[in-house]
Amino acid sequence: MTRQSAGRAALRLLGWLPLYALLAASAAVVMFPLYMTVVDSLQPIAKFLTFPPDFWPHTPVWSNYRAAMTSIPMPRYMANSLIMATVITVGEVVTAALAAYAFSFMRFPFRTPLFFLFLSTMMVPWEISIIPNFQTIQRLNWLDTYQGLTVPFLATAFGTFLLRQHFMSLPRELKDAADIDGYGDLRFLLSVVVPLSRAALATLAVFAFLQAWNQYLWPLLVTNDPNMRTVQIGIASLQSEEVQRTNVVLAGTILALLPMLALVIAFQRFLVRGLTAGALKG
Amino acid sequence: MSVRFDHVSKRFGDVEALVDFTLDVADGEFMVLLGPSGCGKTTALRILAGLEEPTAGAVTIAGRDVTDLPPRQRDVAMVFQNYALYPHMSVYDNIAFGLRMRRIPRREIDRTVREAAATLAIADVLARKPGALSGGQRQRVALARAMVRRPRAFLMDEPLSNLDAKLRAQTRVELIRLHRQLQTTVVYVTHDQVEAMTMGHRIAVLERGRLQQVGEPREIYERPANLFVAEFIGSPSMSFFRGPLRQTDGGGAVVDVPHLPFALDPAQAAAARGAGWAEVVVGVRPEHIVLAEDFGERYAAATFEADIDVVESLGNELHVSLISQGRGMVARLPAGAPVAAGEARRFAVARGHLLLFEPEHGTRLG
Numbered sequence: 131m132t133r134q135s136a137g138r139a140a141l142r143l144l145g146w147l148p149l150y151a152l153l154a155a156s157a158a159v160v161m162f163p164l165y166m167t168v169v170d171s172l173q174p175i176a177k178f179l180t181f182p183p184d185f186w187p188h189t190p191v192w193s194n195y196r197a198a199m200t201s202i203p204m205p206r207y208m209a210n211s212l213i214m215a216t217v218i219t220v221g222e223v224v225t226a227a228l229a230a231y232a233f234s235f236m237r238f239p240f241r242t243p244l245f246f247l248f249l250s251t252m253m254v255p256w257e258i259s260i261i262p263n264f265q266t267i268q269r270l271n272w273l274d275t276y277q278g279l280t281v282p283f284l285a286t287a288f289g290t291f292l293l294r295q296h297f298m299s300l301p302r303e304l305k306d307a308a309d310i311d312g313y314g315d316l317r318f319l320l321s322v323v324v325p326l327s328r329a330a331l332a333t334l335a336v337f338a339f340l341q342a343w344n345q346y347l348w349p350l351l352v353t354n355d356p357n358m359r360t361v362q363i364g365i366a367s368l369q370s371e372e373v374q375r376t377n378v379v380l381a382g383t384i385l386a387l388l389p390m391l392a393l394v395i396a397f398q399r400f401l402v403r404g405l406t407a408g409a410l411k412g
Numbered sequence: 413m414s415v416r417f418d419h420v421s422k423r424f425g426d427v428e429a430l431v432d433f434t435l436d437v438a439d440g441e442f443m444v445l446l447g448p449s450g451c452g453k454t455t456a457l458r459i460l461a462g463l464e465e466p467t468a469g470a471v472t473i474a475g476r477d478v479t480d481l482p483p484r485q486r487d488v489a490m491v492f493q494n495y496a497l498y499p500h501m502s503v504y505d506n507i508a509f510g511l512r513m514r515r516i517p518r519r520e521i522d523r524t525v526r527e528a529a530a531t532l533a534i535a536d537v538l539a540r541k542p543g544a545l546s547g548g549q550r551q552r553v554a555l556a557r558a559m560v561r562r563p564r565a566f567l568m569d570e571p572l573s574n575l576d577a578k579l580r581a582q583t584r585v586e587l588i589r590l591h592r593q594l595q596t597t598v599v600y601v602t603h604d605q606v607e608a609m610t611m612g613h614r615i616a617v618l619e620r621g622r623l624q625q626v627g628e629p630r631e632i633y634e635r636p637a638n639l640f641v642a643e644f645i646g647s648p649s650m651s652f653f654r655g656p657l658r659q660t661d662g663g664g665a666v667v668d669v670p671h672l673p674f675a676l677d678p679a680q681a682a683a684a685r686g687a688g689w690a691e692v693v694v695g696v697r698p699e700h701i702v703l704a705e706d707f708g709e710r711y712a713a714a715t716f717e718a719d720i721d722v723v724e725s726l727g728n729e730l731h732v733s734l735i736s737q738g739r740g741m742v743a744r745l746p747a748g749a750p751v752a753a754g755e756a757r758r759f760a761v762a763r764g765h766l767l768l769f770e771p772e773h774g775t776r777l778g
Contacts, residue, residue: 304496311510326500
C-alpha cells in the first residue's frame with residue numbers, strides 16, 4: 131500500500147518534470163538579456179568588448195553607475211519620471227474608478243451603448259491621436275510642464291474597462307443595502323466598492339505606473355527643457371553622451387529599471403490576483 | 413407604521429411585473445407576499461423600499477406618500493435573500509454601518525449594536541467577518557443590521573431560503589418571536605407557503621403581477637378565492653375534477669365527472685344553480701380523500717375505485733398518489749393506514765369540504 135502510493139507519487143513527480151524543465155528554460159531565455167545587462171553594467175569597458183563574453187563581473191566596476199548618474203542629470207530625470215508616473219497613476223485610477231462605478235452601479239439612459247463607445251476608443255492606437263493632442267498641449271502653452279506630460283493620460287478606457295468588469299462582479303444587493311442604509315454613491319464607492327476591489331485597483335495602478343514610466347515618444351515631443359525630461363529620454367541622451375562607454379549606458383538602464391522592479395515585486399501578490407480575478411470567485 | 417400600495421403598477425420593458433396592486437398593511441402587522449417566482453412579489457417589495465420606481469400608483473408609509481422619496485428617506489430596513497452583508501467589514505461594523513450615517517453618538521451606536529447582537533445571540537462573533545460565519549449566523553447579522561435602525565417597517569425578501577430545512581424551521585419561530593417583541597410592521601416576501609402560513613398575520617397571494625387574494629392564512633387555505641390560490645396553497649396540492657352540473661331529484665345537484673360524480677350539499681347546489689354555471693371544477697384537498705371502508709357512504713360526496721401508485725411515508729402521515737380512470741390525485745392518510753403501492757382500493761371524498769370553481773375564470777363559488 132505505502133510502497134504503491136510512494137511509487138505513484140514518484141510517477142506524478144516524473145510527469146511534472148517536463149513541464150518544469152520547459153518553464154525553467156523559458157525563464158532562462160527571458161531573464162538572460164536582463165542578467166547580461168546587469169553583468170555588463172558592472173564590467174570595465176575593456177572586458178565588455180571581449181569575446182567570448184564574461185558571464186560574471188569578477189571585479190565589479192561600480193563607477194559605471196556613478197558615471198551614469200553624473201554624465202547626465204539622472205536624479206532630475208528620475209524625479210521627473212516619478213512625478214509624471216505618480217500623477218498619471220493617481221489620475222487614471224481615480225477617473226477609472228468613478229467612470230467604472232457609473233457604468234456598473236448607476237442607472238442612466240444609453241448606459242451600455244455609451245460604455246461600448248467608450249471601449250471603442252481602446253481600438254484607436256495612441257499614435258493616431260498624438261498630433262491633435264500635441265497641438266492641444268501646445269495651444270494651452272503646456273510644453274515643458276508637468277501638465278503637458280500628464281493630463282492626456284489622466285483618463286483611459288482601459289482602466290475604466292478593467293474596473294467596470296470587476297465592479298460588475300460585486301453583488302448588486304450590496305448597492306441596495308447601502309441605498310437603504312442611507313449611503314450615497316460616493317460613500318458607497320469609497321466604503322464598500324473600493325475596499326472590495328483592492329486587487330483590481332492595485333493591478334490598474336501598477337499597469338498605469340509601468341506604462342507612464344516607460345513612456346518615450348510623448349515626453350520627447352512635449353519637453354525640450356532638459357529640466358523637464360524624463361528618465362527614458364535620459365537613457366537615450368546617455369547613449370549619445372557615452373558612445374564610448376556602452377557599459378555606462380547599461381548602468382543607466384538598470385537604474386531606470388529599479389523603481390519598476392521594486393513596484394512589481396511589492397504588488398505581485400495583487401497582480402496575480404487581479405489578473406485571475408473572475409476566473410475563480412473567492 | 414402602516415404601509416399602503418395604491419394601484420401600483422410596474423413594467424420592465426414589455427413585462428408587466430406588477431399590475432394595479434393595492435394592499436393595505438396595518439401598523440404592526442406581519443404581511444406575507446406569497447407567490448411563485450416571477451409573480452411580482454419582490455418587485456412590490458423593492459418598490460416599497462424605493463429601490464424601484466413604480467410605473468404608476470403610489471406608496472404610502474404611515475400615511476405619507478413616499479413614492480418619490482429615495483430609500484434612505486423612507487426609514488425602512490431590508491433583509492435580503494443572500495443577506496447582502498459587506499464582506500470586508502466585521503459583523504460589528506456591518507450592524508453599525510447604517511447607524512453611522514445618522515450622526516448617532518458613538519456610545520449610543522455601541523450600545524444599540526451590542527443589544528441587538530445579544531438579542532440575536534451573535535454577541536460572540538462581532539469581531540468576525542461575514543465570510544467566517546455560518547449561514548444561520550449571517551442571517552442573524554442581517555436581521556440585527558435591520559433591527560438596530562428601528563425602522564418604520566421591516567422588508568424581508570425570502571430571508572430564509574438559503575438556510576437548510578432544520579435551521580429554517582428554527583429561524584421561523586425566532587422571527588415570530590422577534591416580531592412579537594418588536595411589534596414593527598413586517599412585509600415578508602416568500603414562495604414558501606409554510607413560511608407564509610406559519611408567520612403571516614395575513615397573506616397576499618400574487619400571480620403574474622396580479623393580486624389574487626388577501627386574507628388570514630386559514631381563510632386562504634379554506635376559502636381560496638380562485639383556482640390559482642387553491643392549487644398554490646396546500647401541500648400536497650388539491651386535486652381538481654371538471655364536469656357538467658346536473659340537477660337531481662329532490663333539489664340536489666351533482667357534478668357529473670365521468671366515473672366520479674360528486675354529490676353537492678343542498679346549500680352548495682342552490683348556490684351553483686343560482687350562479688347559473690353549466691360546468692364546474694371541483695377541488696378536493698388531500699386530507700378529504702379517505703379509505704371508503706373507514707367511512708359511512710352517507711358522509712361521502714363521492715366514492716371511487718383507484719389504483720395506488722406511490723405511497724410516501726412522512727412518519728406521521730402518508731401521501732398517497734392515486735390513479736382513478738386515468739386521473740391522478742393525492743390523498744393524505746394517517747400513518748399506518750393499510751395501503752400499499754400496486755393495490756386497488758375504494759376511496760371516499762368527505763362531504764362538506766368540496767370547493768367549487770367556475771372553469772373559465774377560476775373564481776370560487778360562494
